[in-house]
Amino acid sequence: QNIDVLFHSTLIGAKANEGKVDAIQVANKSGIQEYRAAYFIDATGDADLAAMAGFPFRLGRDEDQLCQPMTLSFRVANVDIDTYFEEKKSINELYDTYRNQGKIKNPRENVLVFDTLMDGVLHFNTTRVIKYNPIDAMDLTKAEMEAREQVFEMMDFLKTNFKAFKDSEVISTAASIGVRESRMIIGEHVLTGEEIKACTVFEDSIAVGNYDLDIHNPEGTGTSHYYFPPGEYYQIPYRSLVPKDSVNMLVAGRCISTDHHAQASIRIMPIVCCLGEACGTAIGIAAKTMADVQNIDRLQLQDTLVKNGAIID
Numbered sequence: 001q002n003i004d005v006l007f008h009s010t011l012i013g014a015k016a017n018e019g020k021v022d023a024i025q026v027a028n029k030s031g032i033q034e035y036r037a038a039y040f041i042d043a044t045g046d047a048d049l050a051a052m053a054g055f056p057f058r059l060g061r062d063e064d065q066l067c068q069p070m071t072l073s074f075r076v077a078n079v080d081i082d083t084y085f086e087e088k089k090s091i092n093e094l095y096d097t098y099r100n101q102g103k104i105k106n107p108r109e110n111v112l113v114f115d116t117l118m119d120g121v122l123h124f125n126t127t128r129v130i131k132y133n134p135i136d137a138m139d140l141t142k143a144e145m146e147a148r149e150q151v152f153e154m155m156d157f158l159k160t161n162f163k164a165f166k167d168s169e170v171i172s173t174a175a176s177i178g179v180r181e182s183r184m185i186i187g188e189h190v191l192t193g194e195e196i197k198a199c200t201v202f203e204d205s206i207a208v209g210n211y212d213l214d215i216h217n218p219e220g221t222g223t224s225h226y227y228f229p230p231g232e233y234y235q236i237p238y239r240s241l242v243p244k245d246s247v248n249m250l251v252a253g254r255c256i257s258t259d260h261h262a263q264a265s266i267r268i269m270p271i272v273c274c275l276g277e278a279c280g281t282a283i284g285i286a287a288k289t290m291a292d293v294q295n296i297d298r299l300q301l302q303d304t305l306v307k308n309g310a311i312i313d
Helices: 048-052 081-100 137-161 193-197 260-266 269-289 298-307
Strands: 010-017 020-028 031-036 040-042 057-059 074-077 113-115 122-124 169-173 183-185 205-209 213-216 223-226 234-237 249-251
Touching: 010 048, 020 048, 040 048, 040 269, 048 183, 048 249, 074 137, 081 137, 137 169, 193 213, 193 234, 193 260, 205 269, 205 298, 213 260, 234 269, 249 269, 260 269, 269 298
Parallel strands: 040 249
Antiparallel strands: 010 020, 020 031, 057 183, 074 122, 074 169, 113 122, 205 234, 213 223
16 A cells, blocks of 8 residues: 555666765656655665665675676477486586587586476576676676577587487577676675674574575686585674665665675575565664664564564574
C-alpha cells in the first residue's frame, strides 16, 4: 500500500549535504525528474547513489582496484543430456588442453555447467572477462562484447568435439554482463574476510551467511575458495549497511561496507535479499520518529526482523 512503482528510469544524480540525501534525479521517457524523500536505500548493486551523494567507497582489491571478473551466462538447447554426463569429464580435460595451447582465449580454468529443469537445456556460467572497470561505461561495453565472443568460442569448441552438443544451439544469454564486484561503500563498520572466517559475533547483527569466500581471480585463471565447516556461519552487522556519516540513507546488496574478501561471500542473492529486508525494516523504524539511520533502536530492528522470520544469530 502507498507505494508507487516507476520502471524504465535511470538514476543520474543526487543532491546531498553533510551526509543527508535530499533528492535524486532520474532520466526516463518523461525527461529528467527529481524525487525527494525523508529516507533513501541504495540498492543499485554498484553503490551508484552513495557515490553520487559523495559517500566514500572502495573499488575491488585495495592494492590495485581490480575487481572479480565479469561473466555473461548463457543457455544451450538441444543437448543430448545423457551423452553430456558421459562426456563431462573429458570436456574439462580437453578445454584445459586447448586453453594451455592458446586455442581458447577464455582464461577461466574450467567449464562450469548447470543442469536445468528444461529437457535438453544446460546453463553455462563459464565466460570470464578480466581487468575491465565495472563502473566505466566503455569498459562495460568492451566486457560485454568480449564475453559474447567467448560464448561463440565455447559453442564452437563443444559442437566440434563432443557428440552431446552436435545439434545444440544457444537459446539465450543474460540480458547484460554479470558484475560480481564493483564499488563497496566505506561504512560505519567495514566487514572483513578475516571477521567472516572467524565467525565474529556482532551485537547489531541483521543477517547471517555461510557461502564460501569465492574469489574468481581478477587477473585470469584460478578461483580460490574458503569453505565453512558444517554448522558454522557468520553475522553481518547493521553498521555495514550505513555509509560513514550517513543521516538518511542505507545501502543494500553486494556494495555494502566490506573488503574484497568478505564481499566474495556476501555478494550472492540469498544474502543480499536479507540485506534488503534489513534496510527496509530499518527505514520503517527510523521513519516513525524521524531518527537518523545511525541512531535507530537496533534491538527493535533485530526483534522486528526475527518476528518476520529472519535468522540473525
